[in-house]
Amino acid sequence: MDSALAVEVHNVTHVYPDGTRALHRVSLTINRGEFLALIGQNGSGKTTLAKHLNGMLKPTNRDGAVRVWTTDKGVLDTRTTPLHRFAAHLMYVFQNPDRQIFNDGVAAELGYGLDNIGVIGVEAARRIDETLDQVGLRGLQQHNPFRMSRGQRQRLSIAAAIAMRPAVLVVDEPTTGQDRAEGRHILEVLRRYNARGNTVIIISHDMALVAQFATRVVAMYEGEVLADGDPRSVFGSVETLRLTNITLPQVTLFGLEVGFPSLLTVSEAVERVVAEVGIRSGGE
Amino acid sequence: MTLEQAPSSTAWLDPDTVEPILRAENFSFTYDAARAPVLVDIDLSVQRGEFLGIVGPTGAGKSTLLQCLCGVIPFYTPGTRTGAVFIKGRDLADYRGLADITNTVSLVLQDPECQLFNLHVRDELAWGLENRGVAVPEILAAMQHAADAFGIGHLLDRNTSTLSGGEKQRVVVASVFALRPEIVLLDEPTSELDPVGTQMVFEAAGLLAAEGITVVMVEHKVEELVRYAHRLAVMEAGRITALGPVRDVLRGDMTARLTAYRPHVFQMGLDLRARGVAVDAVPLSIEEAVGMYRRLQSVAIHG
Amino acid sequence: MFLGILVLLYFVLTTLVVPYMAAMLALVVLVLWLLARIPPREYAPVLATFVPLIAIVTLMQAVVRPAAGDAYLARIGSVRLSSEGFTVGLAIGMRLMTMALTFAAFAMTTNPNDIALALTKLRIHYRYCYLTSFALRFLPLVQDEAATLLTAMSVRGSPDPSSSNPVKRARAVTNILLPLIVGSLRRSVDIALAMELRGYRDDRPRTYIRRIGMKTEDYWLLAGITLFAVVSFALKFSGVLEFRTYG
Numbered sequence: 001m002d003s004a005l006a007v008e009v010h011n012v013t014h015v016y017p018d019g020t021r022a023l024h025r026v027s028l029t030i031n032r033g034e035f036l037a038l039i040g041q042n043g044s045g046k047t048t049l050a051k052h053l054n055g056m057l058k059p060t061n062r063d064g065a066v067r068v069w070t071t072d073k074g075v076l077d078t079r080t081t082p083l084h085r086f087a088a089h090l091m092y093v094f095q096n097p098d099r100q101i102f103n104d105g106v107a108a109e110l111g112y113g114l115d116n117i118g119v120i121g122v123e124a125a126r127r128i129d130e131t132l133d134q135v136g137l138r139g140l141q142q143h144n145p146f147r148m149s150r151g152q153r154q155r156l157s158i159a160a161a162i163a164m165r166p167a168v169l170v171v172d173e174p175t176t177g178q179d180r181a182e183g184r185h186i187l188e189v190l191r192r193y194n195a196r197g198n199t200v201i202i203i204s205h206d207m208a209l210v211a212q213f214a215t216r217v218v219a220m221y222e223g224e225v226l227a228d229g230d231p232r233s234v235f236g237s238v239e240t241l242r243l244t245n246i247t248l249p250q251v252t253l254f255g256l257e258v259g260f261p262s263l264l265t266v267s268e269a270v271e272r273v274v275a276e277v278g279i280r281s282g283g284e
Numbered sequence: 285m286t287l288e289q290a291p292s293s294t295a296w297l298d299p300d301t302v303e304p305i306l307r308a309e310n311f312s313f314t315y316d317a318a319r320a321p322v323l324v325d326i327d328l329s330v331q332r333g334e335f336l337g338i339v340g341p342t343g344a345g346k347s348t349l350l351q352c353l354c355g356v357i358p359f360y361t362p363g364t365r366t367g368a369v370f371i372k373g374r375d376l377a378d379y380r381g382l383a384d385i386t387n388t389v390s391l392v393l394q395d396p397e398c399q400l401f402n403l404h405v406r407d408e409l410a411w412g413l414e415n416r417g418v419a420v421p422e423i424l425a426a427m428q429h430a431a432d433a434f435g436i437g438h439l440l441d442r443n444t445s446t447l448s449g450g451e452k453q454r455v456v457v458a459s460v461f462a463l464r465p466e467i468v469l470l471d472e473p474t475s476e477l478d479p480v481g482t483q484m485v486f487e488a489a490g491l492l493a494a495e496g497i498t499v500v501m502v503e504h505k506v507e508e509l510v511r512y513a514h515r516l517a518v519m520e521a522g523r524i525t526a527l528g529p530v531r532d533v534l535r536g537d538m539t540a541r542l543t544a545y546r547p548h549v550f551q552m553g554l555d556l557r558a559r560g561v562a563v564d565a566v567p568l569s570i571e572e573a574v575g576m577y578r579r580l581q582s583v584a585i586h587g
Numbered sequence: 588m589f590l591g592i593l594v595l596l597y598f599v600l601t602t603l604v605v606p607y608m609a610a611m612l613a614l615v616v617l618v619l620w621l622l623a624r625i626p627p628r629e630y631a632p633v634l635a636t637f638v639p640l641i642a643i644v645t646l647m648q649a650v651v652r653p654a655a656g657d658a659y660l661a662r663i664g665s666v667r668l669s670s671e672g673f674t675v676g677l678a679i680g681m682r683l684m685t686m687a688l689t690f691a692a693f694a695m696t697t698n699p700n701d702i703a704l705a706l707t708k709l710r711i712h713y714r715y716c717y718l719t720s721f722a723l724r725f726l727p728l729v730q731d732e733a734a735t736l737l738t739a740m741s742v743r744g745s746p747d748p749s750s751s752n753p754v755k756r757a758r759a760v761t762n763i764l765l766p767l768i769v770g771s772l773r774r775s776v777d778i779a780l781a782m783e784l785r786g787y788r789d790d791r792p793r794t795y796i797r798r799i800g801m802k803t804e805d806y807w808l809l810a811g812i813t814l815f816a817v818v819s820f821a822l823k824f825s826g827v828l829e830f831r832t833y834g
Contacts, residue, residue: 041478042478056738056742082746082749083738083741083742084741084744084745084746084749087743087744088744091742092742094735094739096735098732098769098770099732099736099739099766100735100739101766102736102740102762102763102765102766103765104765112743113744146769149342149343151342160743164743164744176475177476179340179504180504180545181544182341182342184544205478205479245480246479247479250507250547250548250549250573251548251552253570254552254570254573257570258574258577266548266551266552266555269552270555270556273577273580274559274561276581276584277561277577277580277581277583277584278584354784356780356784360780360783382783382784383783383786383788386783386784386785390784391784393777393780393781395774395777397774398774398777398778398781399785400724401778401782402724403720407796410796411785412785412786413794414793414794415785415786415793416786416791417791417792417794418794419794420794420795420796423794423796424796427796444724445724445728459785460785463785463786
C-alpha cells in the first residue's frame, strides 16, 4: 500500500435514477499533498465525481470502487464504510454554507463536528481557536453564524471542515458569492492547509484562481476525464479544452492568441511581452 | 453589446445638457438600530440610456445604494436618510409607495430562487402585469415581446424549478422587462451562477440596454462588466471613491485591495506601461490585448 | 373535481361494505383512466405501498373484533380471527386506499394555477388562493435543503441521519430545524420584497391570463358523480346494503 496515495478512484460509472449517465468508467489516482482542481461545465460530472470521494454517491457499476487512504495506513472503501466514518479523514464542504451550518454559535458549530469524532474538552477548544485564526474568523467564537455575512459563513463552513483535520479536504466552488478579495483569501486558506501536507481538492469555475493555486488540474467532459496534468499543460491543450467550453483566464487566452505557451499569471504575461517586443522609451 | 458598439459620443455624459434620469444628492443613510451610516455623502447622476457598473468590496454599501435608488429604502426598509434621491427629477420622498416607483425603476436581486413565484415560466412573465390589472391582450403581447427579446420562447412551458440558475435569472430579467421599467437595477445577479449562467445574465443586461433601458449593475465579475458598462463607480466603506468612464476609473489610483477589480489584461497593460513599453490604449478585453500586442510587434519590427 | 371529491369522501367514510368499497375503488380507477387518461400502471407502485398497511389493519380487526355467533375464520393458538373482523378490516383498508387515490387523482389532474383560480371564483381573496401554487413552488426547495442538511450532518461525522434507530433519526431532524427555519425565514423576506418589486398589490383588482371553465370531461365527471350519488343514496335508504360507519 502506497502511503503517498490519498484517494483512488477505480473504474467508476454512475448513472442517476432518471437515467443520466454522469460518470463513465472514470479512474483517477489522487496523491497526498496535491492541490487538485476539478474543472468542467455543469453536467460534465465533476460534482458527481467529487461526491464519490467520501461515499455520498456510490458507483452504480459493480466493479467500480473508491478507496480513501487514512494517515494511519488504513483504507476506507466507500461501498463498505458508512458516510459518517469518513469525517476524520475526508471532509466535503458544500457550495452553499447555509446547507451545512447547524448551530447558532461559531464555536459550537466547530465543536459539533469535533464531538462527533471524539475530540472534546481542552483539545477541542484549542483546535477551535486555532482553526478560527487560520481562516480569519479570530475572536468570533460566540457570534451567531446566521447573522454573519455570506463570505463569513463560507469561511465558517471551511473552518468546520478544517477543524476535523482531515487528510483530504474537498471544497465545492469555494468562491461563489464572494467578492474578489474574499475569494482570494479563501484560496490562500486552502493553500496554507495544503502546505501542511494535506490533500486539497476544489471544484471551481474560476480559471484565473485555478491557474494560480492548483498544482494539478483534471478537466471533465461528459462523464469522462478529458485532461489531467499541471495547469500549464492542461490550459495549453486548446483543442481538447475547446470541447468543454471552459473559459480560460484572460492572460492565458491572450497568450494563446499571440502564440505564447500557456501563461498563468499577469506577471508572466508582462515578462513575456517585454521579452518579445522590448522596451521603448516614451511609454506614459 | 460590446465595447465597440457602446456610444462613442460622450455628450450625454455631460450632466449640464440633460436632466439625469436618476440622481442622488448629498445622500447618506443609516439603518435603524445601526450605529454608523452605511452610505455617506453619495453624489451620483445617472443619464438616461447609460449602463453604469458599480464595483467594490463586500460591505461597501452597494446593495444599500441600489435599494435607496429604487425606493425599497425607505418604503420597505426603514432608516434615517439625509439628502435626496431624484427619479426623473422627482424627489423619491414625494412618491406614495413602492408600488408607484416600480413602474419606473425596478430591482433584480441576487438569488433567482426568491424571484420566481409561479410554477411555469409563462405565468411568471405575466404575473407582474396581472398584478397591475393590465388587460389580457396587452399582457399576452408583452409576454411575447419579452420572450422574443430574451430568447426564452422555448422555456415558456417549463417548470421554473427545473431551470438552471442562469435560465432562472434570465426569466426574472425578462419578467421585469415585461413591465416596461425605464431603469433596471441589478444587484450581483450572477453571484451564484456558473460561467454559462453568468454569460446569460450579462447578455440579458445588455439586451435591456439595447432596448433603451438605463441599467445600473453591481457586480464583482469585472471582466464581463467592462464589456457592457459605459461608466464605472467604485464604492468603499459607504462612499463613492471613483466615478467616470470605465478606462479612467480602472487606471486610477486604487488601494491594494481594489486592484483585484481590474481585469487581468488591463492590469497587464498597466504593468507593461510601468515597465516602459509604449502601450497606447490599455486593453479592456482579450481582443483589445491582442490588438495592442500586434501593434507593439509591428513597431518593434519596423521601428 | 372538488365537488366530486367531497361526494366520494362522504360515501367512503360512511360505508363499510366490502363489495361496495371495491366498486368505488374500481370507479375511481376507471374515471382516472378514461377522463384523465392516466393508466393505473402509472400509480400502481404507490398503491402497492398501501397493501402492507391494509394487511395489518385487516389482521388487527380480525383479531380484535368479536364475531357474531361462531363465525371464525381461523384459529391460531389462542388467537381467534373473526370473519367479520376480517371483512371490516378489509373495508377500512380499502377506504384508506380509495381516499388516498382520490386525493392523488386530484393532485395529478389539477394544475395548481387552476386551483388558485377556482378559489378566486369562490370569492376568496387572491392572497389566500395564491398560497396553494406558492406552496407547490417552494416545497421542493425546502425538501432539497433538508436532504442536503442531513447529508451534511453525516459528512460532519454524525451517525444519526442514517441510523436504523428512529429516535436517532428524529434527533437528526431536530438538528436541521434551525437552519431550515432560518433559511425559510430569510427566503420569505426576500420573496416578499421581490413580489412587491414585481408590483404585487393587495388592494387593486388583478387580471388573469388563464381562465378555467368546464370542459367535456368535467361534464362527464359531473354526470358520473351525480349518478353515483343518486345510486348510493338509493342503496342506502332502501336498506339493500348495510351502511355503517363503524361497527
